[in-house]
Amino acid sequence: MAPRHIAILGGGLTGLSSAFHLSRRFPSSTITIIEKQKRLGGWAANTERVQLPGGRGSVIIEGGPRTLRPSANSVLELIHLLGLSDSVVTTPKSSPAAKNRFLHVPGTPGIYKIPGVSLSYLWSELRFFITPGVSFEFVRGWNRPQGVLDESMESFMTRRGHPVTARVLGSAMVHGIYAADARLLSVRAAFPKLWELEEKGKGRILWGLLTRSKQEKEAEKQKEEEDRKRYEMGDVPKLVDGAAVYSFRDGMGTLAEALSRSVSKNPNIRILSGTEVSALQFDDENGFEITTDKTNPIQPSHVVSALSLPALNKIIPDAHPLPYLTTNPSSSVTAINLVFPTDKIYPPGFGYLVCRPEDDYAADDAGILGVTFDSTAHDALTPGGERVTKVTVMMGGPHRAPDTSLPVVLAHLQYHLNRRKPLPEPLAVRVWQHRNCIPTPLPGHLERMGKLREALSEGVWGGRLEVIGAGVRGVSVGDCVESGKMVGMEW
Ligand SMILES: Cc1cc2nc3c(=O)[nH]c(=O)nc-3n(C[C@H](O)[C@H](O)[C@H](O)COP(=O)(O)OP(=O)(O)OC[C@H]3O[C@@H](n4cnc5c(N)ncnc54)[C@H](O)[C@@H]3O)c2cc1C
Incomplete structure (x- = not known):
């Protein structure tokens, strides 16, 4: 049966895409988006x-x-x-x-082109930083200690390659995506492909990358095509074919604005912007009771939290704490x-x-x-x-x-x-x-999020609260929108 009333906490891209997709999946459900800021869209x-x-x-x-x-x-x-x-x-x-991405090394004036994945790096000004990492990576066999299920990006790059390559290239890459310290960031949560390639290459990432057989490449392509069938994309993939990245003529705000316009036109969706959620309690009759700084209590049957994990931690009942909301x-x-x-x-x-x-x-x-x-x-x-x-x-x-x-x-x-x-x-x-x-997801993040999901599916929560957003899975806009598409699948 479709949920009676879904409250979405947070009107960033995760919250807006949740409202958009849930309203398509459950056209008869009432949806309320509660956003602290006057404007919807969050960072986007x-x-x-x-x-x-x-x-x-x-x-x-x-x-x-x-x-x-x-x-x-x-x-x-x-x-x-x-x-x-x-x-x-x-x-x-x-x-x-x-094609041209550069690196600045503090203490040396100028910027240097980062070479692509080819031997051309041998002529690059950055070769002194790259060569040790590449050479050790090639010759070292399997060296992941038994029982290690995750580690920091820096520790991973040092273990597989060399500390200098890890410090220079690893830290820069992490600055560009997470604005974080590579010595803290979980490699499995942030760069899962590297972890997989290490396994595939029996230790050697580059070997794993270079030795993909024709059949493996074909199988990957087929999986991608299969995956694409889950989305209604029309001709848009053709538009971005051959593109490294893309945006919108009037900037990224275009996406959040169009989503806001679309959800606000839907008569089943109520938007409470400029409204801060201060508490989420259980209500025997309705499911939940949400207290805000502006409105009468809201009584939804189901809730999506699209807030940061620390923001969610502040509003849940003391008697029913959820694990790992403040770890990262x-x-x-x-x-x-x-x-x-x-x-x-x-x-x-x-x-x-x-x-x-x-x-x-x-x-x-x-x-x-x-x-x-x-x-x-x-x-x-x-x-x-x-x-x-x-x-x-x-x-x-x-x-x-x-x-x-x-x-x-x-x-x-x-x-x-x-x-x-x-x-x-x-x-x-x-x-x-x-x-x-x-x-910044710390090492062990994926395992902890698994335990959080378990806690949400049991006891008083009973699967009626879903926690999604940048703090749970990936931080990219794509990850956030994807989590909004997949939310409430079990409802
Ligand atoms: C500077 C910067 C650059 C980035 N660059 C890129 C990029 O180029 N490409 C890319 O893919 N990703 C990029 N990202 C990441 C991406 O933009 C974010 O991860 C994504 O927008 C997060 O969306 P969200 O909805 O999960 O969170 P948010 O945008 O944080 O939304 C959460 C919402 O909850 C609201 N809220 C908080 N507390 C309460 C409360 N108590 N009651 C009600 N509402 C509340 C907040 O006001 C906010 O609107 C960048 C992020 C930043 C910050």
Whole structure:
């Protein structure tokens, strides 16, 4: 029987996609979305159009997510169902924005191109950091200690390769996705493919990657095709065919806005924005009782929590605690958008990542995790006529309280980009302070989430509360939308 009334806590992308999919699956159920902020969309609603001085027009800037991966079928499905195909802007795999990704090593001016998976790395300026890792990885056999079910990304890369490669490449990769310390992040939760390839290659990841037989590749392709059948994607996959990443002409906010518009038109969905949930209790008659700071108590039969795990921990009854809601830390990030009045700021490319310095984070006073070259990646977002250049500087994470004042950030950029002359005065600057915005799954996360799921399916909870979102599975937009599609399957 369809649930009588589903309450969705949190109106970020996870909550909105849950409402969208649940309302399709249970058209007769009442759905209430409760969101603390006035605006729906959470981190994915941080798109702004800024007006540039001197009649230069306006540009789109992103304070939150900026790129999507074509492999996320759940997002392609939403694009199809919400009619967003015409807004999609792709970055082809063949373009410099896809091919050129750089790395800055603190203490050395300049940025270096990260080579692809080929022997070309032997000519790369980064070869001294890469060679030890690749060589050891190739010659070492199975060395995973018995009983180890997970470990940090850094420990994994050190065990399979070399500590220098782990510190330089591993830390930079983790900065780019999780804004976190690779010594803390669970390799199985964040990069499950690496763990699988190690098993497949009987210890050797590269061997596992290079020795996939024709049959295995064929089987993988078939599995992908089978998986695609679960999604209504229309012709959208063709749109993103050959793309490394994509976004929307008016920025990532397009997705959250279209979802909000769609759910708000549905007469069975009630949206309580600007409303904070303060308690979730059991109610013998109705199932649950939700207390908020604005409304009368809400009495749903089923609940989806699309909140961060610590936020959920604050509202559940003391008598019925749930395990592991506060185990993982999360990263805070300062994102700074800069718009410059010239196109000669950086080489064509996606941007650069900064690795952890040899003497740990305190040795890098810049506190920069990475910089995206937004104009190369999404040319269509810049206005026509006079060219301007957009960059986004991501700071913070494991760096404690970096100096985010403009002259300091510009001086660091000048050093990173190895420019003799200072950078020109930006036409526009926007600073976003995101507190605890990306969770860091610690080793053992997958096992702990399994136990949380078990606890939710038993006793008083009885499977009527589902906990999803960036804190539970992956943090990407694709993972969040997927969890919204799959929620409540057992109801
Ligand atoms: C700076 C940044 C850059 C990123 N870049 C990318 C990228 O390029 N590509 C990509 O795929 N992903 C990226 N991500 C990750 C992705 O954007 C997020 O993981 C995703 O948007 C999280 O969605 P969510 O709905 O799970 O959580 P949230 O967006 O955090 O939504 C949770 C909602 O719950 C609300 N809430 C909290 N407490 C309460 C309460 N008590 N009562 C009611 N409501 C409450 C919050 O206000 C919020 O709106 C990025 C994230 C950040 C922060």
